[in-house]
Amino acid sequence: MVESLIQNMEQTNDGGLAQVRHVVLVLSGKGGVGKSTITTELALAFRHAGKKVGILDVDLCGPSIPRMLSIGRPDVHQCDAGWVPVYADAQKSLALMSIGFLLEDPDEAVVWRGPKKSAMIGQFVSDVAWGELDVLLVDTPPGTSDEHLAVLENLKKHRVDGAILVTTPQAVSTGDVRREITFCKKTGVRVLGIVENMSGFVCPHCSECSNIFSKGGGEDLAKLTGSVFLGSVPLDPLLSSSIEEGKDFMQSFPNSATFSAINSISQALLSSLQND
Amino acid sequence: MADVPDNAPEHCPGTTSEQAGKSSSCEGCPNQKVCASGATKAPDPAIAEIGAKLSTVKHKILVLSGKGGVGKSTFSAHLAHALASDSTKEVALLDVDICGPSIPRIMGLEGEQVHQSGSGWSPVYVDDNLAVMSIGFLLSSPDDAVIWRGPKKNGMIKQFLRDVDWGDLDYLIVDTPPGTSDEHLSIVQYLSATHVDGAVIITTPQEVSLQDVRKEIRFCQKVKLPIIGVVENMSGFVCPSCKNTSQIFPPTTGGAERMCADLNLPLLGKVPLDPRIARSCDEGKSFLNEVPDSPSAEVYQNIVQSIKDYCSNRVTEEQSTT
Numbered sequence A: 001m002v003e004s005l006i007q008n009m010e011q012t013n014d015g016g017l018a019q020v021r022h023v024v025l026v027l028s029g030k031g032g033v034g035k036s037t038i039t040t041e042l043a044l045a046f047r048h049a050g051k052k053v054g055i056l057d058v059d060l061c062g063p064s065i066p067r068m069l070s071i072g073r074p075d076v077h078q079c080d081a082g083w084v085p086v087y088a089d090a091q092k093s094l095a096l097m098s099i100g101f102l103l104e105d106p107d108e109a110v111v112w113r114g115p116k117k118s119a120m121i122g123q124f125v126s127d128v129a130w131g132e133l134d135v136l137l138v139d140t141p142p143g144t145s146d147e148h149l150a151v152l153e154n155l156k157k158h159r160v161d162g163a164i165l166v167t168t169p170q171a172v173s174t175g176d177v178r179r180e181i182t183f184c185k186k187t188g189v190r191v192l193g194i195v196e197n198m199s200g201f202v203c204p205h206c207s208e209c210s211n212i213f214s215k216g217g218g219e220d221l222a223k224l225t226g227s228v229f230l231g232s233v234p235l236d237p238l239l240s241s242s243i244e245e246g247k248d249f250m251q252s253f254p255n256s257a258t259f260s261a262i263n264s265i266s267q268a269l270l271s272s273l274q275n276d
Numbered sequence B: 001m002a003d004v005p006d007n008a009p010e011h012c013p014g015t016t017s018e019q020a021g022k023s024s025s026c027e028g029c030p031n032q033k034v035c036a037s038g039a040t041k042a043p044d045p046a047i048a049e050i051g052a053k054l055s056t057v058k059h060k061i062l063v064l065s066g067k068g069g070v071g072k073s074t075f076s077a078h079l080a081h082a083l084a085s086d087s088t089k090e091v092a093l094l095d096v097d098i099c100g101p102s103i104p105r106i107m108g109l110e111g112e113q114v115h116q117s118g119s120g121w122s123p124v125y126v127d128d129n130l131a132v133m134s135i136g137f138l139l140s141s142p143d144d145a146v147i148w149r150g151p152k153k154n155g156m157i158k159q160f161l162r163d164v165d166w167g168d169l170d171y172l173i174v175d176t177p178p179g180t181s182d183e184h185l186s187i188v189q190y191l192s193a194t195h196v197d198g199a200v201i202i203t204t205p206q207e208v209s210l211q212d213v214r215k216e217i218r219f220c221q222k223v224k225l226p227i228i229g230v231v232e233n234m235s236g237f238v239c240p241s242c243k244n245t246s247q248i249f250p251p252t253t254g255g256a257e258r259m260c261a262d263l264n265l266p267l268l269g270k271v272p273l274d275p276r277i278a279r280s281c282d283e284g285k286s287f288l289n290e291v292p293d294s295p296s297a298e299v300y301q302n303i304v305q306s307i308k309d310y311c312s313n314r315v316t317e318e319q320s321t322t
Ligand SMILES: Nc1ncnc2c1ncn2[C@@H]1O[C@H](COP(=O)(O)OP(=O)(O)OP(=O)(O)O)[C@@H](O)[C@H]1O
Pocket: A028, A030, A031, A032, A033, A034, A035, A036, A037, A038, A059, A062, A064, A140, A141, A142, A197, A198, A199, A233, A234, A235, A236, A237, A239, A240, A241, A243, A244, B066, B067, B068, B069, B178, B206, B208, B209, B248, B249
């Protein structure tokens, strides 16, 4: 009785996140490894699997998701429950809220120091009216600093299922992601798994595979740190051009190796969330 | 850390920030009154100290990009190697990426530690004429994470500039993290009493990267940092087997070439994707020594030459105006 009362109270305090079933952070200590790309493709894969998905983009200096989903820069509105997210589809199964939407001039550099960023993220994170979602993916900037701490502080009031860590195969990247695992431990975030991105490029002309950024580093890191390895995504020009044009890669290239890779990662992730 | 007193609350905006004494986290802080009075916002005396300290550094170059993973650290490291290949030049490389330091590995200095000397911290030397400083040298294990908020990172950057025994230098190269935040503001601010030659901007060809890089260029303009030029990295991949070129990161909006034309900036060169660059970085070796006759090495050498020319022209310009 008391418990359910407390739960009810928490729910009202939760505001916009009350009906969000799972919250997953996408993190990497390293820049440019494909956090935003993987976030976008996983969201699309979840949607194709019939789930309701949301993306929260908290990269203030370089928000990429609006472009990757071809959403551009809509006007966002507020309702009683907070900011109304923007939907990428008519069925409203893919919702996006980017901190970029709240900036006055999208081309202007956001030259803010940490405390100001933290304050903005703090307000923003708890103030989006997500409605009912199966999964909320949170795309973050690289590093382990103000933005990450601010996001966690605010999301943890609700729930955070854990984080997926994105790395590219080479040591320069896995070295940074190794430190990110420590960040997760220290902040009490469960590592749901590691994704190796940009592993291996198959030449479209002769089918020869070149490991431009080396190979296998993500899997090795998972072994070394006792983390789950969720899979690797090849370096695929069709993926980068879909991302450039904001097209749904998962819909356009269902027969590609990249599609299968992303699909199996999304399934592994979903089942790990549901088995919780 | 001068910016954040020990007794300050967790979200202290820093005593020199505009919010000092006024932000919500300042409530109840014992320093609130002093901060609110504006007394702490006087210019940081460290700026003058750094100015004096670096007066013996002839050229200072920042390597910047709004976008992550475009090759800032790779470029900084190879610029340093190339400049230091002239044994009459003294070169130093400073890594101000506090949360994701890559320079120790790329320079082959993983596991090295800095030493305290009478005149400050001594940097780690790759060669007699090539010194390196990074927070990586202060970490005790490859698992250590630097979970620091802005003000603490700023304090570290100040120490790197003021308390490292740099000696007389021809070139100081500064590698930065992606974005336009504390690290960038701090490095520009702390170097404001010195002469900075300019910034080299790194991008990759696709719009996802260029849209962030344009913001970085605006940042440079805002803080009046001259731009030496733009490098387009990861520009096309030539298959070693069939020699066909693939645009893995496609220049859908015209790449760096179009951006430079639009913004009237020099394009210093286009470096192709080459697996041997990534491998050299992992092994901590200079790609320019490993594969000197590759197309990418040739492009690199041309870019370095343009940067040298830019720096020496600036010196002549100044002499002719004084
Ligand atoms: N598997 C892939 N194949 C081809 N291109 C890819 C792949 N993954 C990512 N990319 C491309 O690489 C670039 C960097 O990816 P993305 O922007 O997602 O990285 P990020 O980690 O979010 O970067 P940042 O640290 O700047 O936020 C993008 O242009 C993206 O389209």
